[in-house]
Amino acid sequence: MSGYKIELKKKDLETLKEVCKSFNNDPGELINVLHKAQSIFGYLPAEVQEVVAEELNIPVAKVYGVVTFYSFFTMKPKGRYPISICTGTACYVRGAEKVLDEFKRILKLEVGETSEDGKFSISCLRCVGACGLAPVVMVGEKTYGRVSPDEVRKIIEEYEDME
Amino acid sequence: MSLVKLTIDGQQVEVEKGTTIYKAAKKLGIDIPVLCYMDLHNMNIENKPGGCRICVVEVEGRRNLAPSCSTNVDEGMVVRTSSMRVINARRTVLEFILSDHPKDCLTCAKSGHCELQDLAVKLGVREIPYQDNAEMSTYKVDYSPSIIREMDKCVMCRRCETMCNDVQTVGALFAINRGFDAVVAPAFEMDLQKSTCTYCGQCVAVCPTGALTEVDNTPNVIRALADPNKKVVVQTAPAVRAALGEEFGMEAGTLVTGQMAAALRRLGFDYVFDTDFAADLTIMEEGTELLGRLNKFLAGDKEVKLPILTSCCPGWVNFFEAQFPDMLEIPSTARSPQQMFGAIAKTYFADKISVKREDLVVVSIMPCVAKKYESERDEFATNGNPDVDFAITTRELAHLIKQSNMDINTLPKEDFDSPMGESTGAGVIFGVTGGVIEAATRTAYEIHTGKTLEKVDFEQLRGLEGIRKAEVDFDGLKLNIGIAHGLGNARKLLEDIRSGKSEFHAIEIMACPGGCIGGGGQPLHHGDSTILKKRAEALYREDKGKAIRKSHENPHIQELYKNFLGEPMSDKAHHLLHTHYDSKKPEIRVKED
Numbered sequence: 143m144s145g146y147k148i149e150l151k152k153k154d155l156e157t158l159k160e161v162c163k164s165f166n167n168d169p170g171e172l173i174n175v176l177h178k179a180q181s182i183f184g185y186l187p188a189e190v191q192e193v194v195a196e197e198l199n200i201p202v203a204k205v206y207g208v209v210t211f212y213s214f215f216t217m218k219p220k221g222r223y224p225i226s227i228c229t230g231t232a233c234y235v236r237g238a239e240k241v242l243d244e245f246k247r248i249l250k251l252e253v254g255e256t257s258e259d260g261k262f263s264i265s266c267l268r269c270v271g272a273c274g275l276a277p278v279v280m281v282g283e284k285t286y287g288r289v290s291p292d293e294v295r296k297i298i299e300e301y302e303d304m305e
Numbered sequence: 306m307s308l309v310k311l312t313i314d315g316q317q318v319e320v321e322k323g324t325t326i327y328k329a330a331k332k333l334g335i336d337i338p339v340l341c342y343m344d345l346h347n348m349n350i351e352n353k354p355g356g357c358r359i360c361v362v363e364v365e366g367r368r369n370l371a372p373s374c375s376t377n378v379d380e381g382m383v384v385r386t387s388s389m390r391v392i393n394a395r396r397t398v399l400e401f402i403l404s405d406h407p408k409d410c411l412t413c414a415k416s417g418h419c420e421l422q423d424l425a426v427k428l429g430v431r432e433i434p435y436q437d438n439a440e441m442s443t444y445k446v447d448y449s450p451s452i453i454r455e456m457d458k459c460v461m462c463r464r465c466e467t468m469c470n471d472v473q474t475v476g477a478l479f480a481i482n483r484g485f486d487a488v489v490a491p492a493f494e495m496d497l498q499k500s501t502c503t504y505c506g507q508c509v510a511v512c513p514t515g516a517l518t519e520v521d522n523t524p525n526v527i528r529a530l531a532d533p534n535k536k537v538v539v540q541t542a543p544a545v546r547a548a549l550g551e552e553f554g555m556e557a558g559t560l561v562t563g564q565m566a567a568a569l570r571r572l573g574f575d576y577v578f579d580t581d582f583a584a585d586l587t588i589m590e591e592g593t594e595l596l597g598r599l600n601k602f603l604a605g606d607k608e609v610k611l612p613i614l615t616s617c618c619p620g621w622v623n624f625f626e627a628q629f630p631d632m633l634e635i636p637s638t639a640r641s642p643q644q645m646f647g648a649i650a651k652t653y654f655a656d657k658i659s660v661k662r663e664d665l666v667v668v669s670i671m672p673c674v675a676k677k678y679e680s681e682r683d684e685f686a687t688n689g690n691p692d693v694d695f696a697i698t699t700r701e702l703a704h705l706i707k708q709s710n711m712d713i714n715t716l717p718k719e720d721f722d723s724p725m726g727e728s729t730g731a732g733v734i735f736g737v738t739g740g741v742i743e744a745a746t747r748t749a750y751e752i753h754t755g756k757t758l759e760k761v762d763f764e765q766l767r768g769l770e771g772i773r774k775a776e777v778d779f780d781g782l783k784l785n786i787g788i789a790h791g792l793g794n795a796r797k798l799l800e801d802i803r804s805g806k807s808e809f810h811a812i813e814i815m816a817c818p819g820g821c822i823g824g825g826g827q828p829l830h831h832g833d834s835t836i837l838k839k840r841a842e843a844l845y846r847e848d849k850g851k852a853i854r855k856s857h858e859n860p861h862i863q864e865l866y867k868n869f870l871g872e873p874m875s876d877k878a879h880h881l882l883h884t885h886y887d888s889k890k891p892e893i894r895v896k897e898d
Contacts, residue, residue, distance in 0.1 A: 149893075149894045149895075150896065151895070151896050155893070155895055188493050191493075192893060193893060195492075200476070201476025201477070202492040203476055203481075203490075203500070203501075204470070204479050206492040207479035207480055207481045210481045210482045210483075211480075211481070211482065211483050
C-alpha cells in the first residue's frame with residue numbers, strides 16, 4: 143500500500159469539480175457524473191476517475207468498476223468522428239457484423255481503437271432504439287440507417303476532407 | 306412478526322416472513338450447499354448476490370429452479386432441495402464453474418480448505434466436461450507483501466468485495482468488467498500494493514478458493530531454523546493461543562499456550578518468547594503518552610491532540626495513512642507489540658546473549674496478515690536488517706507443526722523462556738477488542754492517581770458490540786473511552802473526530818471484527834460470532850489466571866527500563882519503540898495549463 147501521484151490540468155480539474163457539484167456530489171449520481179464527464183473530455187482517463195471518486199467520496203475502485211461495466215464508457219480517447227455500430231439484436235440479425243467488419247477492414251482498426259491521426263474510432267453499442275432502421279451506424283451525432291457493407295466506404299469518405 | 310408455513314423435503318417448518326428458503330431449510334437441519342453466499346450474522350451482513358446458482362432448489366409450481374439463498378419463503382410453499390432435477394442442475398452449475406478454474410488442486414495453497422473443492426467432493430464430480438475449446442480466464446498473479454491474488458481461481462462470489470467495502474469500508478476491491486471478463490480487482494487493475502488495501506486480510510479469510518491467500522513465509526522460517534549460524538527467536542501474539550487448537554480439531558476457545566510453546570521449542574526455535582511481553586511494553590509507552598497528552602489538556606493546552614488512538618494494529622495504521630492523512634498526529638506514536646519486540650530483541654536481547662544483530666532471526670506468529678507488511682516497513686529496519694524477519698499467521702504455524710509430525714493435542718504444556726516470554730494478564734487481552742484500552746487503563750489509573758487499582762476487570766470495556774463507549778473514573782477524573790473493531794466502525798469514530806463531534810479522550814481501534822481473535826490470519830470462523838466469543842473468553846480466562854495483571858508490574862519490563870531504556874518516552878525509548886506515519890493517499894497534482 144503506497145501512495146501514487148496522478149496529474150490533471152488545473153482547468154480540467156475545476157471543470158470536473160463543477161460537474162460533480164452540479165449533481166450535489168451525490169454518490170447515487172455516479173453514472174450521470176461519468177456521462178457528463180465523458181461528454182466533456184471524450185473519455186474517462188484514470189485521473190478523471192480519481193477526481194470523481196474524491197468528489198463523490200466513494201472508492202475509486204467502485205468508479206472503475208462502473209466505468210468498465212458499461213460499454214458506453216471508455217478509458218481511451220475516441221476519434222473526432224467516433225463510429226458506433228449497433229450490434230443489438232435487431233441490427234445484428236440484419237447484418238451489423240458484416241458492416242462492422244467492413245469498417246474494421248477499411249480503417250484497419252479493431253473495436254475500441256482510435257486511428258493514429260485521432261480522426262476515427264470504432265465502437266459497438268447495444269440498441270439505439272431505432273430497430274426499424276437496422277442495421278444502424280452512428281458517426282458522432284449523425285445516424286445512418288439500413289447500412290449495407292458496400293455503403294461503408296461512402297460514409298467514411300464523407301469525413302475524409304474534414305479536419 | 307407474521308409466520309409462514311412451508312414444506313421442505315417433506316418436512317413442515319414455520320418461519321418468519323421474509324426468511325430465505327436457505328435459512329428455513331437450515332432450521333430443519335437441511336444444509337443446502339452454497340458458494341457465493343456468506344452470512345456474517347454478528348455484523349448483520351449477508352453476501353447473497355445469488356450469482357453462483359449452487360444453492361438452487363425446486364419450488365413446486367415454479368418453472369425455474371430458485372436460488373435458495375436469495376428467495377424468500379411463501380405460505381404453503383413446497384420445496385425440494387435434493388430432487389433429481391436439483392442435483393443434476395447443481396452439478397452442471399459446478400461443472401461450468403470448474404470448466405473455467407485451474408486444475409492445480411494438488412499444489413494449490415487452499416487445498417484442503419477450499420470450498421469449491423469441498424463442493425466437488427460433496428456433489429460427486431468425477432469429470433469436468435465443457436473443457437474442450439473452452440475459454441479460460443487468465444490474469445497476472447498479484448504479489449504484495451501480505452496477500453497474493455491469483456484471480457484465475459476467482460469464482461466471482463464477491464465475498465471479498467463485501468468484506469472490503471461493506472464491513473471494512475476500505476474500498477480497495479471491486480467487481481470490474483462484465484460477463485466472462487468480470488473479476489474482482491483494485492482500481493485500474495493496479496497491484497494491490499499500490500491500492501488503498503490495508504492488508505487486514507478479511508478478504509483472504511472469506512475467499513472460498515485459492516484466489517486470495519496469504520504470503521507463505523514458512524519456507525523462510527524452516528531455512529532459518531536449519532541454519533547453524535543463526536539464533537532464531539520466536540514471539541507469539543496473544544490471539545494465536547486462543548485459536549491454534551481449532552486447526553487441530555479442538556473446540557473453539559481452547560487455550561493451547563503451553564502446547565504451543567512446546568511445539569515451537571520442538572520446531573527448533575532457540576528462544577520461545579511471547580509478544581505479550583512487548584504488549585506490556587506497549588502499555589508503558591502508550592499509557593505514558595496518553596497521560597502526557599491528558600495532563601497537557603487538563604492544564605489548558607489547546608493544541609494537544611485528543612483523543613489519542615491506539616496504534617497496535619497494522620491494518621488500522623494502513624487505513625488511516627491511506628484514508629485519513631489529515632489526522633496523522635492523533636494516533637499514538639507507539640509501535641505495535643510485534644515491532645517493539647523486534648526492536649528490543651535485536652538490541653537489548655542480542656547484546657545479552659552476545660549475538661550480532663545479523664545473526665539473530667526474529668520470527669513472529671501472528672493472527673494477522675498485515676503484520677507481514679508491517680515487518681517489511683523501511684522504518685522498522687537498521688541498515689537493511691529488519692527488526693522482525695518473518696511474520697507467519699496462526700494458519701501457517703498450524704501447517705508447520707503438522708509438517709513436523711506433531712499434534713497440539715498430544716504435546717505437553719511448557720513455559721515460555723525468560724526474559725521476553727514473561728508477561729502479565731494485561732498483555733494477554735491485547736488479542737481481543739477492548740483489551741488494549743483495558744490494559745492501558747489498568748496502568749494509567751495507577752500512575753495517574755498514585756493509588757492501587759483493586760478491581761482490575763473493566764467489564765464496561767468488554768463485549769463484541771462494533772462500537773462501544775464507556776466512562777472510566779480516574780479518582781474523580783472521568784475518562785471517556787471509545788472502542789471500535791472492524792474498519793467500518795473505526796471510520797465512524799474517525800469522521801466524528803474530523804468534524805469535531807468526538808468527546809473521547811482515548812479510542813482503541815482494531816481493524817478486524819472481534820479484534821485480533823478474528824484476524825485475517827486466524828483459523829477461518831466464517832463470520833460465526835460464537836467462535837469469536839469463545840476465543841475472547843479464553844483470553845480473559847488466561848488474564849484472570851495470571852499472577853500479575855498490570856503491565857507496569859511486570860518485573861522483566863521494570864528491569865528492561867532500569868538497565869536499558871531508562872524512562873518510558875525517553876530518547877532511547879523514542880528511537881526504538883515509537884514511529885511516525887506518512888500519508889498513503891493518492892495525491893492529485895495539478896498541472897499548470
